Structures are given as C-alpha cells and as structure tokens.
Amino acid sequence: MTTGTDPELLSLCGLDDGWLDRRVFWDQAVYELELERIFARCWLFVAHESQLPKPGSFLTTWMGEDNVLVVRRRDGSIGAYLNSCPHRGNRVCTAEAGTARGFVCNYHGWSFGLDGTLNGVHESAAYGREPTFDQARLGLTPVARLDTYKGLVFATFDPDAPPLRDYLGEFTYYLDVMLDNDAGGTEFAGGSIKSVLGCNWKIAAENFAGDALHAGWTHASGAEAMIGRGVAELGADDADSYHVNAHGHCWEFNLDGVGNAATLGDKRIMNYLRENQERVAERLGELRARMVGSISSVNVFPNFSFLPGQNTFRTWQPKGPHRTELHTWVLVNRNAPPEVKDAWRKGAMMTFSPSGVFEMDDGENWELATRSNQGVVTRRQRLYYGLGSDTAIDHPELPGNVHRGQINDANQRAFYRRWSQLLRAATWDDLEKTR
Template sequence: MALQRSDVPDHLNLCSLDDGWLDRRVFTDQQIYEAELERIFARCWLFVAHESQLPKRGSFLNTWMGEDQVLVVRQADGSVNAFLNSCPHRGNRVCNAEAGQARGFVCNYHGWSFGIDGKLTGVHEAAAYDREPTFDRSRMGLTPVAQIETYKGLVFATFDPDAPTLRDYLGDFVYYLDVILDNDEGGTEFVGGSIRSELGCNWKIAAENFAGDALHAGWTHASAADAVLGQPVSELGHADAESYHVNVNGHCWEFNLDSVGNAATLDDKRILAYLRQQEQTFRERLGDLRARMVGSISSVNLFPNFSFLPGQNTFRTWQPKGPHRTDLHTWVLVNRNAPQEVKDAWRKGAMMTFSPAGVFEMDDGDNWEFATRANAGVVTRRQPLHYGLGLGTRIEHDELPGNVYRGQINDANQRHFYRRWSDLVCSESWEEVDRRTKEREQ
C-alpha cells in the first residue's frame, strides 16, 4: 500500500539545502526509513546484476532491492528477468544460494517448484490441489519485477510499473557512465566474485561519500596512502587542478582530470601501462576530455545506492537494513579485453584497499558507523548538519552535461543527492517528483 502524505514526517521539509543545511534525523528516524523503502527502493531503478554474472541459461544470483530479496535469472531466450525470492504459498525463500545455475527453484517448506521463468511447475501432494476448484496455477508463480532493462552490461530493475524508462532515469548521466562502461569495444565484466560485509551505518552516509566527498580523502586516508603509495593523498593532485562535481537526476560524479593514475591505480605498473597503451582508443571512443577521466581520482554514486570508483574499479551497492545498518556488496569491474594480468592487478588492488580488510575501507567504515551513532542522540539530532561547501560554484561547461560545479572539494553533489532524495520521499507519484524538480530549476 502506498504511503499517504500524512505518513511522511513533516520535518523533512526543514532541510534547507539551498543554504547548505540538512536535518540529522534523515539518518536516524524509523518513519523516514520506512518512507525510503516505499518511495525510493520500491520505486527507483536499482542495480541488480552485471550481465557477465549470468553467462548461461539458468544462471542466477540472489540480491536485494531495498529489503526485498530478488532472484535475477538468465532466461531460455537469453533475456534477463528478476523475481521476488519468496514462495507465494507461505513466503519462504525458494533459493538460498547466492549464485549458480539451475533448471528451476524449489521451496524447502512445502515443495512448491518453479521454472527459471518464475512459473509454478509443481506442488507437493498435487492431487489435493487438483481437487481444489479455486486453485489457479497460473496465478501462483514468483512475483516478477515491474520492469527490467540493461545499460551496457549493467542490469537494473524497478518494482514500479509507472517508473520512467531506464534511459530517462539515467538521463544525461550516460555521458559519464560511458567513461568506464564503453571505453573499449569489448565492453566490461565483473571478475573475482563478490565480497559481502555489514556496516553499522545508515546507507545514505556511505552513498553520499561516494557521490563526491573528496574532502575526507587527504585526512581520513592519510596514513593508508602513506603506507600504500609512499605519499599523502593531498600531494597526488595539484592545487589548481581541473576538477568538477557533476550531477544529473541525483546521480553524482566527482573527478580530478590532473591526477590520472597513482592513487587511482594504486601505482600498479601493469595498470598504468595498460591505460597508457589504450589512450588513443579512449580518445577515439570518448573524446579528449572524457579520455582523461579514465583511471582518474574520482568517485560516483548512481542514485540511490550504487557506487563505484572509476580508478580502482570497485563497484558496490549499499543495501539498507534499517536506519542503522547497511549490507555492502562489492565487485570489481574490468574491460573484458584487458590482459589477464591487468584484471588480476585491479582485483587484488581492490581487495587491498576497498574490502572489509582494505586499508581505505576500514577508515571509512569507522567514520560512517560513528557518525550514524552520534546522530542518533536526542539532543544531537536536533542540530542541523552543514553541507554548504561550494555554494555558488556552479558553471556552464561547453562539454560536460548536467549540473556542473567547479572544484573537487565541494558539497555540491551531496546537496543534489539529498534534493533528489527529498523529492522522491515527499512525492506520491513520478509526476510530482518531476514537478518538484522543474520548479526548483526554474
């Protein structure tokens, strides 16, 4: 049942993002969290798989859309579909494996079985059901998602039949996505399986960090950068570097065009050599400006909860499990045509830096967990948070689409992230979301 306007807490309207302030209660309020599940995770397009994870008919993986578990399955005709991983009889899971290949799925509770197309194929004690005139097998299949589409290897799904198309949802952000998804004719793939871990933080704190928090890097990761690279993060760029925050529909990318390599590639000679060898290909496919973004020091969040670092090639989803808990699923993306030694270097580099034991991820996890706990205090959560860095830095750029802001040390992307978040949580329909966005941009 859709949330009514009265179900949305009034204090959401107290966020004054134009002045650079945010209400802390967005990180701690259970009612707000329930509104997020209904109006963001049950409505937006969410990343569910990379096509390379589903190589054959019957290949599947288990993932989450909000707190709804779904099975993503390669169909007999080569297409991909996704279904709730919940039996329509008593609700038990029909598959407990994280990934694999199957001819169908069977519920452990009462033996109902389903094909890879989600249709009910059999039941235990079938004769009893055959005697029941109201039992309609055609209505007893696994519930499919409302829409599922792919963009250059990335598979997205939504539970909302009225959601805009994936292409409209992404908008001009595809210009930036192609930097990592389409810089080589062979496309991309995920390698090395998946790492899953748990964080005691609100999902938005992690998502907004990847949306563009370059400010924390030189401070939070100073010792880790010294250990891994032999120099502080703050010394890897230049004070007058060409850098930007860009955002479209709440999707955010921050990058520094003068710091390709080094921290972004962990100073691995194999990766650096590969990037140099491919420079001409990058320019031919992407143009000179976007070619400089490949392997740059940058971070991205595709709204709401799909993040990646284009240099380290770590991709992750922040799966919400309540206001104070997030499950992190992590993969490594590489060019399919890259040499195996380069793929291995990226995979090992991601494990060293952005994994549960990674030198950078441990720093981030501590900060996110302590911030979530501190914001929950009765008096603390009454105090607004400052998001005012970079007010007035928006520019018009000849090549970069979307909302463009000069400077990598900026809060611009975080402000746009929360504007999109607020538009969705406070709107009863996509039409209202669009109206709010247009009114703000006028």
C-alpha cells in the same frame, strides 16, 4: 505520507543555505518511507550481465529489503523475481549464485521454472480438487520492469517508473567512461565481497557522490602505504576538477588521468591505462579519456557506487536506518589481459575490502557519524553542507549540473534534493511539482 514523518524534515528545510537535518539518518519513519518511495520505485542495480553467462545462471540480491532472484532464462533474456514462494512465503533459492534448471521451495515442494512460472506442486492431487487453485497465477512475482545499460542490469518494482535511459538521463555520458572505453565492453572479475556496516546507507552513498574532502585527511596513511605519498598531492586544481550531477546521480573528479588507479600500487594497471589512453581518447574524446583512472568517485542514485581507476563497484543495501550491507565487485574491461584483471582484483582487496587500507578508515567514520545521531539533543543540531554554494558553471563539454572544484558539497546537496523530491512525491508524475 507515513504517519509520524515530519513534512519539514522531508523538505530538507535549509538545504539551499547549506544545512541538513540529522534526523534523516536516524528516524525510523523516514527509513520506512525510503523503502516505499525510493527502493520500491527507483531503478536499482541488480547484476552485471557477465554474472549470468548462460541459461540457468542466477544470483540473489536485494532491492531495498526485498530479496530478489535474478535469472538468465532459457531464451537468453534476463528475468528478476521476488525470492519468495507465493504459497507460504519461504525463499525458493537460498544460494547467493549458481546455475539451476529451476527452483524448488524447501517448505512444501512447489517448483518454479527459470521464467518464474509454477511448474508443479507436491501433493498435486490435493490441489486438483480446489476450485480456487489456478497454477498460472501462482508463479514467482516478477519485477515491474528490467533493462540494461552497457552490461549493467537494473530493475524497478514500479510499472510507472520512467524508462531506464530517461532515469539515467545525461549521466550516461559519464557512465560510458567506465562502461564503454573499450570495444569489448566490461565484466565483473570473479567473486564478490560482502560486509556489514553499522551506518545509515545514505552516509556511504553521499560519500561516493562527492566527498573528495575527506580523502587527503582520512586516507593519508593508507595512500602513504600504497604509493609513498598522500592523496592530496595527487589532486588537480579547481581549473581542472569538477562536481557534476543529473537526476541525483553524482560524479566528482579531476582530470589527472591516473590518480585513483595509482593508489592500487601496481605498475601493470598503470601501464595498461597509459598504453590505451590514445585509443580511449579516439573513442570517448580527450576529456573523458583523462577521467578513466583519475581521482574520482561516483554514486548512481540511490545506492550504486563505484570508484573509477580503482574499479570497485558496490551497492549499499539498507538494513534499517542504522545498518547497511555492503556488496562489492571489481569491474574490468573484458579484453584486458588476464594479469591486468587479476591485478585490479587484488588491488581492490588491498584497498576497498573489510581489511583494506582505505575501507577501514571509511567504515569507522561512517559508523561513528551514524551512532552520534542517537543522542536526543545531538539529533536536533543541523549539519553543514554549504561548501561550494557559488560554484555552478556552464561547461562546453560536460552535460548536467556542473560545479567547479573537486572539494565541494554540490553533489551531496543534489543527492539530498533528489531524495527529498522522491519522498515527498506520491507518484512519478508528482516529482515535477516538488522541484
């Protein structure tokens, strides 16, 4: 365990009674342990397959604070490597995305193939005299494992991590609401948005994990601007709304069918959803068909979030305990009409972008919530996460841990329990002992 980290802090003493230690958002030692035991160990989202359409297609992204190069290799498979030359450590690719036949380090001219192998070096004659120079051992460092789930590409640095399907577990039932509601699958609409927030990455992730409570207040004016009425008026009652979680992955939702999509203010999107609802019900069942555009939010542990209906997909990339880099894309059905795809893309820009009517509200709140914990005395005061502590239910259709009611803290508690388990467990085998 990292020196200086309080074991009681990591165990989240008091969470079962609804209380959370504020130091989880500010402590530097906790952050360093997160990089080691969460971001260097969990399965992390790194790309959508549509971003790598042909051999040579690549993008660069982050796994924790490790920069990673994700590449479509010549045989059509996908690889991911540390974006760092094994000679002096310089990045071998400085572009965010593109197409290449290979990668060359600007520092000393070492060149690498799409499969990460070292193809050649500048001044190769000099290296030929070195007995310790083994070109086969000097390729780019690959991630330990890479796998996909219905278009989403995940990677992990830990060779002992469970298979991706096991890591996602029962949560795939819910992911299919977005990823498998159409036979043609999904794609990312072109381009992405990147911005920086002065907040702890967990505050943003837990918001998407289950904070429906803030929507009716924080986003009241934004909803009024987009649809002419407040978010609260779109919600369903407790009998038709839920918090569900599995392995720290969280989805809160009601079954109104169109609430999130309606906030984009575009009839083309609404018409598309209504025209396809019967077909989606045949594919996924009536209950999940009603989830496709409903008021909801999702976080795949640790830092991959999205809003069904609004279709904004994002990662919260940690840049220290008080800074987060936000990467945002828009997911659409591959078979959707071009005008519908464009409507979703423009709708996301109007709502969840740095100047969007909803994202500005969230960003300010998250930054102020993080900054307030700077105070020594403030940091000693615990935060209340006790809403809905008695709402667990069994549901005939919904897998995982289910809680009734959309206005609830159940998913945030599940998020921090998984966080705590991972930080206290030195290996995946130790996780069971921390439950």
